[in-house]
Amino acid sequence: MEDIFNLFHGFAVVIQPFNLLLMVIGIVLGVIVGVLPGLGGANGVAILLPLTFSMSPTSAIIMLSCIYWGALFGGAITSILFNIPGEPWSVATTFDGYPMAQQGRAGEALTAAFTSSFVGALFAVIVITLVAPLVANFALRFGPAEIFSVYFLAFCSFVGLSKEPPFKTVASMMLGFALGAVGLDQVTGQLRLTFGFPELLSGFDFLIAVIGLFGIGEILLTMEEGLAFRGKAAGINPKVVLQTWMELPRYWMVSLRSCLIGCWMGISPAGATPASFMSYGIAKRISKNGKKFGTGQIEGVVAPETAAHAAGTSALLPMISLGVPGSPTAAVLLGGLLIWGLQPGPLLFTEQKDFVWGLIASMYMGNIVGLIVVLTCVPLFAAILRIPFSVIAPIILVFCAIGAYTVHNNTFDIVMMLVFGIAGYFLKKTDYPLAPMVLAIVLGDKAEESFRQALLASQGGLGVFFENALVSTIMALGFIALFWPIIQGGWNWLRGTQDGVTAA
Amino acid sequence: MNQNAKATGGTGPSHRSVEIGVIGVVALLGLIAIVGSLKVGIGWGAEGPRAGFFPFYCGLIVVIASAVNLVNALRAENDGSLFAEWGQLRQVMSVVIPTAIYVFAIPYLGIYVCSAILIAGFMIWLGRYPVHTAVAVALAMPIVTFLMFEIWFLVPLPKGPLESMLGY
Numbered sequence: 001m002e003d004i005f006n007l008f009h010g011f012a013v014v015i016q017p018f019n020l021l022l023m024v025i026g027i028v029l030g031v032i033v034g035v036l037p038g039l040g041g042a043n044g045v046a047i048l049l050p051l052t053f054s055m056s057p058t059s060a061i062i063m064l065s066c067i068y069w070g071a072l073f074g075g076a077i078t079s080i081l082f083n084i085p086g087e088p089w090s091v092a093t094t095f096d097g098y099p100m101a102q103q104g105r106a107g108e109a110l111t112a113a114f115t116s117s118f119v120g121a122l123f124a125v126i127v128i129t130l131v132a133p134l135v136a137n138f139a140l141r142f143g144p145a146e147i148f149s150v151y152f153l154a155f156c157s158f159v160g161l162s163k164e165p166p167f168k169t170v171a172s173m174m175l176g177f178a179l180g181a182v183g184l185d186q187v188t189g190q191l192r193l194t195f196g197f198p199e200l201l202s203g204f205d206f207l208i209a210v211i212g213l214f215g216i217g218e219i220l221l222t223m224e225e226g227l228a229f230r231g232k233a234a235g236i237n238p239k240v241v242l243q244t245w246m247e248l249p250r251y252w253m254v255s256l257r258s259c260l261i262g263c264w265m266g267i268s269p270a271g272a273t274p275a276s277f278m279s280y281g282i283a284k285r286i287s288k289n290g291k292k293f294g295t296g297q298i299e300g301v302v303a304p305e306t307a308a309h310a311a312g313t314s315a316l317l318p319m320i321s322l323g324v325p326g327s328p329t330a331a332v333l334l335g336g337l338l339i340w341g342l343q344p345g346p347l348l349f350t351e352q353k354d355f356v357w358g359l360i361a362s363m364y365m366g367n368i369v370g371l372i373v374v375l376t377c378v379p380l381f382a383a384i385l386r387i388p389f390s391v392i393a394p395i396i397l398v399f400c401a402i403g404a405y406t407v408h409n410n411t412f413d414i415v416m417m418l419v420f421g422i423a424g425y426f427l428k429k430t431d432y433p434l435a436p437m438v439l440a441i442v443l444g445d446k447a448e449e450s451f452r453q454a455l456l457a458s459q460g461g462l463g464v465f466f467e468n469a470l471v472s473t474i475m476a477l478g479f480i481a482l483f484w485p486i487i488q489g490g491w492n493w494l495r496g497t498q499d500g501v502t503a504a
Numbered sequence: 505m506n507q508n509a510k511a512t513g514g515t516g517p518s519h520r521s522v523e524i525g526v527i528g529v530v531a532l533l534g535l536i537a538i539v540g541s542l543k544v545g546i547g548w549g550a551e552g553p554r555a556g557f558f559p560f561y562c563g564l565i566v567v568i569a570s571a572v573n574l575v576n577a578l579r580a581e582n583d584g585s586l587f588a589e590w591g592q593l594r595q596v597m598s599v600v601i602p603t604a605i606y607v608f609a610i611p612y613l614g615i616y617v618c619s620a621i622l623i624a625g626f627m628i629w630l631g632r633y634p635v636h637t638a639v640a641v642a643l644a645m646p647i648v649t650f651l652m653f654e655i656w657f658l659v660p661l662p663k664g665p666l667e668s669m670l671g672y
Contacts, residue, residue: 051657165576171530171569174562178537181559185544190555193540216603223599224592390631394623395645397603401615402649406659411611418607422600429587430519430526448558456552 010361022063030070041071042328043215047403057340058358066366076113089272089308092280096300107240116302118371120309123259125363135321139346144453149474151447158436160484176437180444206441215400216421262310272311279307331442514589522587534566614664616646
């Protein structure tokens with residue numbers, strides 16, 4: 001009951017005119033960020049983070065989370081109209097969205113995409129409202145060993161669930177931890193890995209890494225692919241919207257299934273991209289019209305968009321309740337919390353009630369505002385993509401540089417941004433996943449601290465991670481996630497031989 | 505992939521050699537982490553595990569994982585696929601080089617002047633825009649940025665001689 005009271009209090013905070021204004025600004029900036037290639041949710045939020053330094057944390061998180069919602073919506077616009085996914089999670093939307101646009105049904109596809117996104121996000125927010133306080137409450141009892149086991153589980157899930165080769169994921173992740181360790185050691189106050197360079201004293205900031213890896217790296221990839229945007233006209237009017245809305249309830253099963261897939265994938269740090277593919281794949285297999293998928297089926301738009309939004313939104317659940325972000329963008333938001341002087345983790349729910357419930361309320365409001373904004377302004381956003389890349393690219397570069405500088409008011413960070421950018425280009429092209437690296441840089445300090453505290457308490461015995469039922473269960477889940485490719489391979493092999501035996 | 509490369513007739517560095525190069529760099533960074541950790545001590549000190557304990561094992565895992573990646577890369581059949589064509593790499597360099605100059609010039613000229621030059625240069629050389637259009641965009645963008653950051657949000661950005669001449 002108290003939670004509902006708190007939620008209403010949150011709504012009261014959110015509907016203050018200033019916060020509503022920030023919400024609209026955030027959504028519009030977010031959609032622009034989502035539409036432009038080379039600017040994604042994570043680095044869009046990272047670049048705009050400095051603008052919020054002078055705001056109250058609640059206003060700041062409202063604006064930043066709205067940028068995130070906007071980016072999630074924006075990805076669909078380019079997928080459907082231009083067959084260019086603005087974001088990786090909208091790749092699956094192009095499969096049926098673009099054919100629909102080619103048949104002159106762009107309005108229908110866009111409406112379906114936005115509405116499904118909204119449904120997915122709403123489902124995930126309701127899950128967050130109900131589950132996050134319970135998780136946080138439960139997590140209050142966690143000691144260092146349990147906290148480390150949660151980090152362990154989060155990182156192992158990357159290895160098991162990502163589609164990149166597992167050893168590349170491991171290398172990328174551990175490199176992230178090593179980069180995060182550079183500078184002052186939090187526990188002993190000793191300098192490490194600086195090799196006498198004064199620039200390295202404060203370590204590598206993950207915001208610089210995000211802007212470089214995702215922003216600059218993405219621009220370089222876009223340059224390589226050449227730049228010809230030939231889009232379909234965005235015809236969207238109230239009649240089409242209403243017609244599509246009448247049709248959509250028929251696909252409630254697809255929606256519900258996609259919501260569940262999305263939430264599951266979002267909470268485990270697999271993220272929105274695999275969620276959208278998985279949801280599309282399952283919808284294709286189950287649907288009566290499965291064979292027609294890829295030729296412009298509305299279900300083929302509903303499934304990936306719902307799942308992507310549900311995953312993108314529910315990625316915030318572990319962030320606010322445990323302090324473990326489920327996606328790079330959630331990690332940037334977590335970085336924001338640290339900058340505003342808030343301690344992410346279960347204590348947030350007891351010590352920063354206004355902030356947490358303001359954030360949750362803004363998720364409800366932000367998605368409603370977002371739906372209205374995107375439905376009314378599609379042609380405007382589509383026009384942005386018609387601006388040639390030779391104009392957009394330098395402007396994005398300038399904003400990346402500004403974003404990198406303002407993190408610590410340090411021009412050396414801009415140089416580091418370029419280094420990360422070039423590294424990101426090569427890593428991405430050779431199949432190293434970047435998200436685990438970024439998350440490792442953010443969480444490195446905390447994971448290390450809990451690991452060392454746990455070892456200190458046990459005088460160095462690793463048994464502390466298997467001391468009680470709770471911590472051993474989480475660790476065991478982590479190991480299952482870590483070795484999932486092998487387990488799956490073994491299972492297939494067993495089944496394969498069995499089939500072979502029966503066939504013989 | 506192989507047929508693709510043949511069909512377009514492009515040449516460029518092979519995917520395999522770049523991949524091995526990337527593995528080498530990643531492993532080298534892992535080694536640096538190991539060396540740095542050994543310097544501060546990886547054992548057990550008065551206050552528990554010492555500062556190098558955690559990064560040492562991270563570095564070690566990076567090196568081991570890179571070894572596995574190397575074996576995988578060498579064992580994979582060399583299908584002759586390209587990392588990118590030279591033409592594509594030239595495109596990429598046409599962004600990297602101006603950006604590098606931009607990044608190193610910022611401490612001296614300030615971000616506004618550098619940004620104006622970067623945008624104008626991009627539009628004129630890569631976009632083949634008429635000079636007056638390019639100059640208009642290149643001037644408008646830093647001015648808007650200046651108003652937004654310095655005046656509205658009160659976030660100071662690096663400034664150079666031009667701004668100090670104007671009294672900022």
